[in-house]
Amino acid sequence: MRRLLTIFTALLLLAPALCAQEQQKINKKNLIIKEWNTDAKTNARVLDHQTTYSPEGKKIEEIEYGQSKQKWRKRYEHGADGKVTRELLYDEHNKLVSIKKFEYNEFGRKKKQYTYDAKGKLRTIKVFEYLTEDA
Numbered sequence: 759m760r761r762l763l764t765i766f767t768a769l770l771l772l773a774p775a776l777c778a779q780e781q782q783k784i785n786k787k788n789l790i791i792k793e794w795n796t797d798a799k800t801n802a803r804v805l806d807h808q809t810t811y812s813p814e815g816k817k818i819e820e821i822e823y824g825q826s827k828q829k830w831r832k833r834y835e836h837g838a839d840g841k842v843t844r845e846l847l848y849d850e851h852n853k854l855v856s857i858k859k860f861e862y863n864e865f866g867r868k869k870k871q872y873t874y875d876a877k878g879k880l881r882t883i884k885v886f887e888y889l890t891e892d893a
Contacts, residue, residue, distance in 0.1 A: 786811040816840060828852070841866065856881070 793807040804826060810819040816836050822829045828850050835844040845858040854876040861870040871884040 786815040786817075788813050789815075814840075817842075830855075839866075 789811040791809045792805060794803045795806045796803050805823050807823065808819075808821045809817060812818045816834070818834050820832045820834075822831075830850065831848040831852065833846040833848070834842050835846070837843040839862075841862055842860055844860070847855045847857075849855050856876065857874045857878075859872045859874070860868055861872075863869040867888060868886045870886070872880060873882045873884070874880055
């Protein structure tokens, strides 16, 4: 029992520090995250992925690289509620490939995803279903 009390007390003392670390991870305002691959033999660094966030902390762009050039790029547009309304996918030449539009349910979860080609022709509709096994 004494051991449990000691562990519980230690956790209570560590909780504020853990919360502070979590808050630092959440703050993505004006953030750019670059992911680098480093060759173990030559130590040469190659940019692999880049994610950019807006001043409001919303993800606005992702770029995937391969052999020092862009493989694809995604741009994200947000509605007044902060949710992603459109996702635009571009190829390695920055040519538009597809557009995804999203609808959300009353709980803020994705309800439908519409995928269009670059010319605006509807290609697919994805419907999201949320099930719980709570009794």
